[in-house]
Amino acid sequence: MALPRFLVQVMVVGSQIVGRAFAQALRQEFRTGTAARQRASETGQKAAGTKSAAANSLSGMSLQEAKQILNVELLDHQQINEKFEHLFKVNDRAQGGSFYLQSKVYRAKERLDMELKTDASNDHHDS
Known part of the structure; x- marks a missing residue:
């Protein structure tokens, strides 16, 4: 009982x-x-902050963290792509790399791409 x-x-x-x-x-x-x-x-910059917070939430990382992972200072599309391709290949599991690191690199590029898209959208609306 x-x-x-x-x-x-x-x-x-x-x-x-x-x-x-x-x-x-x-x-x-x-x-x-x-x-x-x-x-x-x-x-x-309430609107920009809200968009940034939404992007942080969607990607799971902040803009600053994404820049640190890809080792970029500015939001330059070409530089981001070059760093991404290099780090993604280096961390390929077939090459003995880490899937976790490779996914972080992917998410960082995804986050920076969101920011570039937001910036382009803001530039378009400002014109």
Whole structure:
């Protein structure tokens, strides 16, 4: 008789722990989002900040991280492609490379391409 009661107690305590962790994660996400919006509005680039945050969220990395991974300073399409091709080939599993690093390189290029597309779109609207 004690075993079912014990199992129910374990399930209740486990649910409470998961619920608290979920609530804490939501609060942290809310604080992070609020801080990002405040920073964007302080710099006067709220729309650009929102687009950048959306791109960060979609790609899973920030613009700065993507630049560091591909070792580029400026958003130059040709330089990004050259660095990407080199790093992607070097990290090919067939060459003894790392799939994880290769995927990070791919995501970095994807993130920089999003930024280039956003910049081109902003330039088009400014004209």
